[in-house]
Amino acid sequence: MYDLIIIGSGPAGYSAAIYAGRSMLSTLLITGSAPGGWAALTNDIENYPGFPEGIAGPELMERMRQQAERFGAEIIMDEVTRVNLGAHPFTVETYSDEYQAKAVVISTGVSQRxxxxxxxxxxxxxxxxxxxxxxxxxxxxxxxxxxxxxxxxxxxxxxxxxxxxxxxxxxxxxxxxxxxxxxxxxxxxxxxxxxxxxxxxxxxxxxxxxxxxxxxxxxxxxxxxxxxxxxxYIGATPNVELFRGQVDLDEFDYIVTCRNGHTSVPGVFAAGDVRETTLKQVVTAVSSGARAAMEAEKYIAALEDRAYPERELG
Ligand SMILES: Cc1cc2nc3c(=O)[nH]c(=O)nc-3n(C[C@H](O)[C@H](O)[C@H](O)COP(=O)(O)OP(=O)(O)OC[C@H]3O[C@@H](n4cnc5c(N)ncnc54)[C@H](O)[C@@H]3O)c2cc1C
CATH class of the missing domain: 3.50.50.60 (FAD/NAD(P)-binding domain)
Incomplete structure (x- = not known):
């Protein structure tokens, strides 16, 4: 049983793992078949702040992975095959195992059309x-x-x-x-x-x-x-088949969330390109991953009825 399971290892997933780890949540991140997500397949990322000369996508994602591990996130290379978000704690099945968690962050991104x-x-x-x-x-x-x-x-x-x-x-x-x-x-x-x-x-x-x-x-x-x-490169479709019928999707199949990443199921959050968002970039994925993790922390604290250290989440 984990506090938080993060599905997907793109910028949104790793960012969620960094924030969850720093908040002392026991965190499992399941990478999927594309560790690092799309950013890891992008040669030069020139618009991510902090790298004035740009940075190679694989290097940026490797740094994010290391940072997530440094804060205690457990990272496994596997793919999620089934989820049950209808009963708490939530169940997440992969090809090789089955896990349970108090909260889930979905950050499965999109597939190219x-x-x-x-x-x-x-x-x-x-x-x-x-x-x-x-x-x-x-x-x-x-x-x-x-x-x-x-x-x-x-x-x-x-x-x-x-x-x-x-x-x-x-x-x-x-x-x-x-x-x-x-x-x-x-x-x-x-x-x-x-x-x-x-x-x-x-x-x-x-x-x-x-x-x-x-x-x-x-x-x-x-x-x-x-x-x-x-x-x-003609656009993308969100990777939501696992979640169809379990969380609300919009007309284009993106996961519907509030601005802090709550889906229609309490305790289940979505971050990055898989949720409806106008700008699909590394910087926005990272931002929404952080917010989802912080909201998950808040949700778990409320479940356990312990005081949540109040902070402004916007
Ligand atoms: C060709 C291209 C170039 C780009 N260039 C730039 C750029 O220069 N600058 C920029 O800011 N943005 C760029 N982007 C956009 C940027 O890459 C994305 O916005 C960003 O990667 C989204 O992050 P994400 O974490 O939401 O999803 P993704 O990066 O798509 O990651 C999704 C993750 O989910 C995992 N996953 C999927 N299904 C499962 C499953 N069943 N079980 C477990 N895991 C699963 C995948 O393995 C992957 O790790 C580019 C995108 C493309 C396609």
């Missing part, structure tokens, strides 16, 4: 990727297509120019959604070009990607475009 076109699944890992940090290196001096127009597409497109001969960003609209600074850098990068108002309708290749089929969304015109790799 699929295009849903022929070739995408068949050629995954053979030119189709969602991780420039992991796979960019394999496409040195190659021609790369990036699909999407948000922050991830533009940032990762810029990163891929380190390796690629040329990067073509294909977007369904005629303007980007990414932050202004990133847009400017992309427009000024001589290796990047844009194909607007266009959808990828098929990814072509036998045992590796050789091209994509495109459709102009204004004219309906179809064309073939040769390339060696396709990196897809």
């Amino acid at each position: 699929m295009l849903g076109v022929p070739g995408e699944t068949q050629l995954a890992g053979r030119g189709v990727s969602r991780c420039a940090t992991c796979d960019g290196f394999f496409f040195r001096d190659k021609k790369i297509v990036v699909v999407g127009g948000g922050d991830s597409a533009v940032d990762e497109g810029i990163f891929l120019t380190r390796y690629a001969r040329e990067v073509h960003i294909i977007h369904r609209r005629n303007r980007l959604r990414a932050q202004r600074a990133a847009q400017e850098r992309a427009f000024q990068n001589p290796k990047i070009s844009f194909i607007w108002d266009t959808a990828v309708t098929e990814i072509i290749g036998e045992d590796r990607v050789t091209g994509v089929k495109l459709k102009n969304l204004n004219t309906g015109e179809e064309s073939l475009f040769d390339c060696d790799a396709v990196f897809i």
Whole structure:
């Protein structure tokens, strides 16, 4: 029996573990299959405060992990397969064990959305990727297509120019959604070009990607475009299947919380990208993880009827 179980090891999960550990809660963090979360798969994080030159995502997440351990959090590499949030104490099952806790923080993040076109699944890992940090290196001096127009597409497109001969960003609209600074850098990068108002309708290749089929969304015109790799960044879906029917979700399947992270179930909190939030970044995930842990401390203190050291939680 733990005071707190944290599901997920992205910035939200580790931040919750740091704050819970410092509050002397016995804390178990279950990493899931992606230790460090998306940030650990991001090459350069340039907008996290305190690192004026930027910091490599894997290094930042390794530091957070060490900090969580230093404050006593137990961290296990396993994946949660089932939860019962309907009875207290809560039960959390993984592939290898079953645990109970007085409070739970859900910080399972999001999965990148699929295009849903022929070739995408068949050629995954053979030119189709969602991780420039992991796979960019394999496409040195190659021609790369990036699909999407948000922050991830533009940032990762810029990163891929380190390796690629040329990067073509294909977007369904005629303007980007990414932050202004990133847009400017992309427009000024001589290796990047844009194909607007266009959808990828098929990814072509036998045992590796050789091209994509495109459709102009204004004219309906179809064309073939040769390339060696396709990196897809078209948004995300929250990882909530385990919790569906147990906590309230919004219309887009994000977990509904109050601003301090309480879900519809008392004692169950959500933090990071899995909850409805307008800005999905490391800095906001870290902030919500800290708040969720502090609210969990308060909840447990009330359960045990011991005085909670009053402090301003905002
Ligand atoms: C390509 C890309 C580039 C980005 N670049 C930046 C950037 O430069 N700066 C920035 O601030 N933000 C960036 N972001 C956004 C940032 O990475 C996220 O906002 C942040 O990682 C969210 O943290 P999180 O802890 O909520 O979730 P995540 O980082 O998504 O972590 C989710 C965690 O949950 C775990 N999990 C999932 N299911 C289970 C389960 N069943 N059992 C146990 N664990 C589970 C996973 O293993 C993972 O550890 C980027 C995102 C992407 C996709």
